[in-house]
Amino acid sequence: MIGASVAISMADILPEDGTRGTLVGRIWRKGHPEGPSIVAVRAEGVFDISGSAATMTDLCNAPDPIAVARSPGQRIGALEDLINALLAPIDLQAIKAAGVTFAVSLLERLIEEHAKGDPTRAEHVRKELNDIIGADVSAIRPGSPEAEALKRTLLERDAWSPYLEVGIGPYAEIFTKAPPMAAVGYGADIGIRPDSDWNNPEPEVTLIVSARGTIVGATLGNDVNLRDIEGRSALLLGQAKDNNGSCAIGPFIRLFDETFGLDDVRQAKVELEVTGPDQFRLRGQSDLSKISRDPTDLVMQAMGGTHQYPDGMALMTGTLFAPTEPRIPGGTGFTHLIGDRVSIRSPKLGTLTNTVNHCDKIPAWTFGVSALMRNLAARGLLR
Structure with a gap:
């Protein structure tokens, strides 16, 4: 899905050190035929590196992802001119999530x-x-x-x-958040079901893991949750978590290199801001240093001898932040309103911004794995 326009400066969407790190993502390129391209975001602009990696899975599963990300590529423009074409920076990876990883x-x-x-x-x-x-x-x-x-x-x-x-207990909660290709990216609408009256964002660091079980980078994610539906029964987790547009990931993957590594993830601060059409503003912060299970433990519980992911996975690590501030004075707590703007920021990962809408009102998910394969074949990128 192509992101909608959201007014934000490039200094805000990028990490605090700009393009100093190795940033990769996906952009929907116009052309004949049009389709998603793997890009590297650099000081000189955005570079299409699909000739070196047709999919983000190929890049992350490469023996040296950094070398692939730094391949020359073709400059396709400045980031500010391509914002509305940003996609979720993952494609064929399984989209998993860890729950209940903080005491709160x-x-x-x-x-x-x-x-x-x-x-x-x-x-x-x-x-x-x-x-x-x-x-x-x-x-x-x-x-x-x-x-x-x-x-x-x-x-x-x-x-x-x-x-x-x-x-x-000894086992972490690991569940499938969404099918591969279903996540939306920066600027897109995120979805809540129209029959939910109690829901909230879940701002999370998302680990990018290769098929070998190696964490190769990280990005941001919003594990949108319907609290009323999950609260009726734990068996309704799928109904509460996996809906059209309910998983946002982005804006870019920051690969592990000399500027960014696992210890940066362990100490990451994730800030949330929700601004509503009713002038409501909510702010909060999640601190990964307070997580109850180390990110490497979560990966080991999600991937290993009992379950393999040959295309790798994106693993949301959970959140410390659970908003309870009343939306209306004298009200019973927080829930989304249609039109809420949700911004999730972490200094080393940049900003993921989306707008809340009903799942049945946002564009339907139609570009899946088979569509991607046909598109890449038509563009001569499969080999």
């Missing part, structure tokens, strides 16, 4: 479960759960003997939950 997000999932998807009960449930388990959960290491002892205590209090199982 664990408590919010428990609130959804106990409130049965009813936002009017959320604040009462929040106070009850904080009294019972809040401090204990925030200090516990998942899978540890202390976690097992806490589990026994909570079982005795009849306070155990599937969310606690993945929050403090």
Whole structure:
């Protein structure tokens, strides 16, 4: 899907150090035939490097992704002239997500479960759960003997939950966020179901992982969540998470090089700003240093001997931020309104900005894997 126009300066969309890092992405190029091209974003402009990597999967699975990203390519213009053509920077990769990786997000999932998807009960449930388990959960290491002892205590209090199982147990929650090719990129509309009355953005660092299980870079993601639907039953996770336009990724992948590495991911700060048509403004921050499971552990749990991804994967790492500020004075909490502008920023990764709409009102997803293969073949890029 081609992104809609969003007014933002190039200094904002790019990382704080501009094009100093190795930035790669995807752009929809006009022409005969038109189609998605792999590009490198450099100080001199945007360069089409599809001759070296027909897909982002090819680039990330290459023995040396940096060498591919730095291949000469063809300059196709300045970034400011191509903003509206930006796509999600992944293509054939599996799109996975890790949930309940922060103590705060664990408590919010428990609130959804106990409130049965009813936002009017959320604040009462929040106070009850904080009294019972809040401090204990925030200090516990998942899978540890202390976690097992806490589990026994909570079982005795009849306070155990599937969310606690993945929050403090040995196994992380890893789920499929969306099919390959379904993510939208910078500037595009993101979707919420019209039958959802309690939903929110989930700003997350997204790991880019090769088929070998190696983290080769990172980008930003919005794991849009319908809290009322998931809260009715954990078995409704797919309905709550995987809808048209409900996964945004971008703006670019920053590959690991001499300017950026895994320790930068571990210390990443992710800022969220929501501005609404009702003049509402919400700001928050997620700090990856407070995550309960290391990014490498999440990758090992998502990919390994029991499940392979030959095209690699994009793995959302979860969020510390769960908005609870009332949208309306005296109201019951936060939920999106149509027209909300959601901006997610991290200093080393740039800014991902999207606008909220109903899933059935945004462009339908029609360009899938088969369409991509036919398009690349027609352009002479498959070999």
